[in-house]
Amino acid sequence: MAEHVYKLVELVGTSETGIEDAIERAIARAGKSLNHLGWFEVTEMRGHLEGGKVAHYQVTLKAGFSLED
Amino acid sequence: MAEHVYKLVELVGTSETGIEDAIERAIARAGKSLNHLGWFEVTEMRGHLEGGKVAHYQVTLKAGFSLED
Amino acid sequence: MAEHVYKLVELVGTSETGIEDAIERAIARAGKSLNHLGWFEVTEMRGHLEGGKVAHYQVTLKAGFSLED
Amino acid sequence: MAEHVYKLVELVGTSETGIEDAIERAIARAGKSLNHLGWFEVTEMRGHLEGGKVAHYQVTLKAGFSLED
Amino acid sequence: MAEHVYKLVELVGTSETGIEDAIERAIARAGKSLNHLGWFEVTEMRGHLEGGKVAHYQVTLKAGFSLED
Amino acid sequence: MAEHVYKLVELVGTSETGIEDAIERAIARAGKSLNHLGWFEVTEMRGHLEGGKVAHYQVTLKAGFSLED
Amino acid sequence: MAEHVYKLVELVGTSETGIEDAIERAIARAGKSLNHLGWFEVTEMRGHLEGGKVAHYQVTLKAGFSLED
Amino acid sequence: MAEHVYKLVELVGTSETGIEDAIERAIARAGKSLNHLGWFEVTEMRGHLEGGKVAHYQVTLKAGFSLED
Amino acid sequence: MAEHVYKLVELVGTSETGIEDAIERAIARAGKSLNHLGWFEVTEMRGHLEGGKVAHYQVTLKAGFSLED
Amino acid sequence: MAEHVYKLVELVGTSETGIEDAIERAIARAGKSLNHLGWFEVTEMRGHLEGGKVAHYQVTLKAGFSLED
Amino acid sequence: MAEHVYKLVELVGTSETGIEDAIERAIARAGKSLNHLGWFEVTEMRGHLEGGKVAHYQVTLKAGFSLED
Amino acid sequence: MAEHVYKLVELVGTSETGIEDAIERAIARAGKSLNHLGWFEVTEMRGHLEGGKVAHYQVTLKAGFSLED
Numbered sequence: 001m002a003e004h005v006y007k008l009v010e011l012v013g014t015s016e017t018g019i020e021d022a023i024e025r026a027i028a029r030a031g032k033s034l035n036h037l038g039w040f041e042v043t044e045m046r047g048h049l050e051g052g053k054v055a056h057y058q059v060t061l062k063a064g065f066s067l068e069d
Numbered sequence: 070m071a072e073h074v075y076k077l078v079e080l081v082g083t084s085e086t087g088i089e090d091a092i093e094r095a096i097a098r099a100g101k102s103l104n105h106l107g108w109f110e111v112t113e114m115r116g117h118l119e120g121g122k123v124a125h126y127q128v129t130l131k132a133g134f135s136l137e138d
Numbered sequence: 139m140a141e142h143v144y145k146l147v148e149l150v151g152t153s154e155t156g157i158e159d160a161i162e163r164a165i166a167r168a169g170k171s172l173n174h175l176g177w178f179e180v181t182e183m184r185g186h187l188e189g190g191k192v193a194h195y196q197v198t199l200k201a202g203f204s205l206e207d
Numbered sequence: 208m209a210e211h212v213y214k215l216v217e218l219v220g221t222s223e224t225g226i227e228d229a230i231e232r233a234i235a236r237a238g239k240s241l242n243h244l245g246w247f248e249v250t251e252m253r254g255h256l257e258g259g260k261v262a263h264y265q266v267t268l269k270a271g272f273s274l275e276d
Numbered sequence: 277m278a279e280h281v282y283k284l285v286e287l288v289g290t291s292e293t294g295i296e297d298a299i300e301r302a303i304a305r306a307g308k309s310l311n312h313l314g315w316f317e318v319t320e321m322r323g324h325l326e327g328g329k330v331a332h333y334q335v336t337l338k339a340g341f342s343l344e345d
Numbered sequence: 346m347a348e349h350v351y352k353l354v355e356l357v358g359t360s361e362t363g364i365e366d367a368i369e370r371a372i373a374r375a376g377k378s379l380n381h382l383g384w385f386e387v388t389e390m391r392g393h394l395e396g397g398k399v400a401h402y403q404v405t406l407k408a409g410f411s412l413e414d
Numbered sequence: 415m416a417e418h419v420y421k422l423v424e425l426v427g428t429s430e431t432g433i434e435d436a437i438e439r440a441i442a443r444a445g446k447s448l449n450h451l452g453w454f455e456v457t458e459m460r461g462h463l464e465g466g467k468v469a470h471y472q473v474t475l476k477a478g479f480s481l482e483d
Numbered sequence: 484m485a486e487h488v489y490k491l492v493e494l495v496g497t498s499e500t501g502i503e504d505a506i507e508r509a510i511a512r513a514g515k516s517l518n519h520l521g522w523f524e525v526t527e528m529r530g531h532l533e534g535g536k537v538a539h540y541q542v543t544l545k546a547g548f549s550l551e552d
Numbered sequence: 553m554a555e556h557v558y559k560l561v562e563l564v565g566t567s568e569t570g571i572e573d574a575i576e577r578a579i580a581r582a583g584k585s586l587n588h589l590g591w592f593e594v595t596e597m598r599g600h601l602e603g604g605k606v607a608h609y610q611v612t613l614k615a616g617f618s619l620e621d
Numbered sequence: 622m623a624e625h626v627y628k629l630v631e632l633v634g635t636s637e638t639g640i641e642d643a644i645e646r647a648i649a650r651a652g653k654s655l656n657h658l659g660w661f662e663v664t665e666m667r668g669h670l671e672g673g674k675v676a677h678y679q680v681t682l683k684a685g686f687s688l689e690d
Numbered sequence: 691m692a693e694h695v696y697k698l699v700e701l702v703g704t705s706e707t708g709i710e711d712a713i714e715r716a717i718a719r720a721g722k723s724l725n726h727l728g729w730f731e732v733t734e735m736r737g738h739l740e741g742g743k744v745a746h747y748q749v750t751l752k753a754g755f756s757l758e759d
Numbered sequence: 760m761a762e763h764v765y766k767l768v769e770l771v772g773t774s775e776t777g778i779e780d781a782i783e784r785a786i787a788r789a790g791k792s793l794n795h796l797g798w799f800e801v802t803e804m805r806g807h808l809e810g811g812k813v814a815h816y817q818v819t820l821k822a823g824f825s826l827e828d
Contacts, residue, residue: 003677005650006633012351012409018089020156023185024192029350029412031190040192042183045111047092049132052100054093054109056348063187064633067650072263074236075219081282081340087158098281098343114180116161118201121169123162123178125279133219136236141539143512144495150696150754167695167757194693202495205512210332212305213288225365227432230461231468238466247468249459252387254368256408259376261369261385270463271288274305294572296501299530300537307535316537318528321594323575325615328583330576330592339532357627357685363434374626374688390456392437394477397445399438399454401624417815419788420771426558426616443557443619470555478771481788486746488719489702503570506599507606514604523606525597546601547702550719564765564823581764581826608762639710641777644806645813652811661813663804666732668713670753673721675714675730684808708779735801737782739822742790744783744799 006038006064014056019045022059036066075107077131084126088114091128105135144176146200153195157183160197174204213245213271221263226252229266243273282314284338291333295321298335312342351383353407360402364390367404381411420452422476429471433459436473450480489521491545498540502528505542519549558590558616566608571597574611588618627659627685635677640666643680657687696728696754704746709735712749726756765797767821774816778804781818795825 013026023040031037044060082095092109100106113129151164161178169175182198220233230247238244251267289302299316307313320336358371368385376382389405427440437454445451458474496509506523514520527543565578575592583589596612634647644661652658665681703716713730721727734750772785782799790796803819 003635003637003646005635005647008631008633008681010353010355010407010631012353014348014350016348020192020195025348026350027187027190027192035190037187037190039187040185047109049096049106049108052096052104052106054089054096057089060353062631072221072223072232074221074233077217077219077267079217079284079286079338081284083279083281085279094279095281116178118165118175118177121165121173121175123158123165126158129284131217141497141499141508143497143509146493146495146543148493148698148700148752150698152693152695154693163693164695198698200493210290210292210301212290212302215286215288215336217286227468227471234463234466234468242466244463244466246463247461254385256372256382256384259372259380259382261365261372264365269286296537296540303532303535303537311535313532313535315532316530323592325579325589325591328579328587328589330572330579333572355629355631355683357629359624359626361624370624371626392454394441394451394453397441397449397451399434399441402434405629417773417775417784419773419785422769422771422819424560424562424614424769426560428555428557430555439555440557474560476769486704486706486715488704488716491700491702491750493700503606503609510601510604510606518604520601520604522601523599545700562767562769562821564767566762566764568762577762578764612767641813641816648808648811648813656811658808658811660808661806668730670717670727670729673717673725673727675710675717678710737799739786739796739798742786742794742796744779744786747779 004066006066008062008064009034010043010060010062012058012060014058016056019057019059022057023061026059026061027063030063034063034065036068037063038066039064073135075133075135077133078103079112079129079131081127081129083128085124086126088126088128091126092130095128095130096132099132103132103134105137106132107135108133142204144202144204146202147172148181148198148200150196150198152197154193155195157195157197160195161199164197164199165201168201172201172203174206175201176204177202211273213273215269215271216241217250217267217269219265219267221265223263226264226266229264230268233266233268234270237270241270241272243275244270245273246271280342282340282342284340285310286319286336286338288334288336290335292331293333295333295335298333299337302335302337303339306339310339310341312344313339314342315340349411351409351411353409354379355388355405355407357403357405359404361400362402364402364404367402368406371404371406372408375408379408379410381413382408383411384409418480420478420480422478423448424457424474424476426472426474428462428473430469431471433471433473436471437475440473440475441477444477448477448479450482451477452480453478487549489547489549491547492517493526493543493545495541495543497542499538500540502540502542505540506544509542509544510546513546517546517548519551520546521549522547556618558618560614560616561586562595562612562614564610564612566600566610568608571609571611574609575613578611578613579615582615586615586617588620589615590618591616625687627687629683629685630655631664631681631683633679633681635669635679637677640678640680643678644682647680647682648684651684655684655686657689658684659687660685694756696756698752698754699724700733700750700752702748702750704738704748706746709747709749712747713751716749716751717753720753724753724755726758727753728756729754763825765823765825767823768793769802769819769821771817771819773807773818775814776816778816778818781816782820785818785820786822789822793822793824795827796822797825798823
């Protein structure tokens, strides 16, 4: 493994069903424009409430990817 | 949207099955006495262990709701 | 309940399926060598990405157990 | 000054005009139901954007008040 | 143990004599209106100085209690 | 509201006059290249001093916007 | 620019009118005894309440200045 | 003093009487199996409540000790 | 109360007997050269261990005092 | 100096030799596509271990640059 | 890569020469008793001063290693 | 060792060459006016960039020294 430089982008995934689904939606969306995604770290978990229920989970994460030379 | 004031309450939901269920139980309980719940943010995730297994997930969250004028 | 002393160990559980599974794997592994596990607290949630998808969830937690006299 | 006990409530004030106004609206609303308000501390400053402009400032604060005996 | 929901309240206890006394005063005051208090966690320790001496210890804590169904 | 993914960008707005002006300049600049800006959160407030006076306020904030599908 | 060493002092400015005024008062007071003030960073925003209103804003900041050789 | 390597262990001491007693119990228990304990740092102070009173103080600390070569 | 500016100094008090004593020693020492001490806030609690026992408590605190005009 | 707006990007530089080299590699890579880089702040220092040795230092930093009008 | 569980240990490496050397000494010492070390993260950098100079750098880090099944 | 009181000062050392050099410059400068310097802790690592390169490392640290009686 050579000496790479990585960049982090911060995203918020949302989901009506749960935390993993929100994470996976954010990653899937990021993967449309970014190759070489390598890892993520969750920085915040929030949600939107409607009618006394969880309407959306909102998971903020940082995703890291390798910058090509 | 007028200029509202919101209040935050801090709750701990517990569940034998998982994190989302613990969150939803906390919100459901809060909704019994509070209308106008608008959002939540998770501040801590813990759990109780018994017999080397997760007996309860314990999720601490802050829930925000609009104060009526 | 007498005046116990507890010790905390920090573990990272990994799972291809989700956060609770990663937690439960870490606890199951800790239970092989530690009796008297009493609680855990999540300190970090990360994951490994491959091919633009979540390959593994990685959940860091501290697990507390009672030290026997 | 006797040995009082104080309680903290967490509020979010909103304002179209600025941070101080958001704080003062939260305090004014709290003062409708709470006497003996003594101090506040800001814990978060956010805002809502519409049309590429700040639509509302949202200032989260904790306000402390003396509990009567 | 069923799947309870807990609420956290944030209090500041004060004492001329010390930290534990400030904590115990805050808990005693909370117990006047709240049953089912289960635990506390200290979030801040401050104090008031007069004449170059500690006049009051001020201990901020969160106290958790079970919400009845 | 469908299940969107949002991105956060971190900016520093500067102003000779004050904090709100620094925030609004950062948002105005972001709006030149980003549509769908939805919210911001302040992460740091600093300033530059010259001649014993505040020459510029520097407010760091994260701004979130919806990624189009 | 040579290789300087800077010192940070922590101050609390207070103002009846607002946050910027509290900051500017703290800087003005520091400038009476310190030359070469270069920057500040806000570390806390609190306030004193009287009669259900903001009596004083209290802004804690660190101010940095170059130590002369 | 040669160039040592130290290890940190995280412990929770409990006591019915107070914070220092909880700390000293944790250290005494650690000293049964660890020589060369050199310092500790408190990371959390909590407690267990029963009948509206403090039943146990729970102090979490990290204790450092020198690893022998 | 006029619009004062306060300064914070950071001190570490040590004591063989306990936390309050360490705090009071730090304040007593600060009072030798500083008038108008108004408050303190604890930022860290550590200690030195010798022979498997607490040799000294070390409490770090910030003390605030009013700057005279 | 006019009233600029700056943007922060978060990068991870890696190096087999040390921390400064990891920082400088991240900055060098950022400079390929960004002009007007003005400052950086380190937010995390990690590393990869192989065969019981440090294989790579990994330094996460935020780099700020001026946005042109 | 199967679904491993990792453990973190917290160490303090010391060195008269610098930060990387302190890290590498801590890792080398850990490697005497732990196989499968995979990564580290720095949590604190301190040092001991004697005669107005740095006598030792002290770097606290967490090192993670895979638990064998 | 008697029961000393220590004071902390916060400094920023700068260096064109690296982090240790910046720390040592800050300590050397502090030692001109302060005897009895005992330890330091790094609180921030930043740097100034010019021409796409690191022009100066800036390391913020707190240095502790014993107050004489």
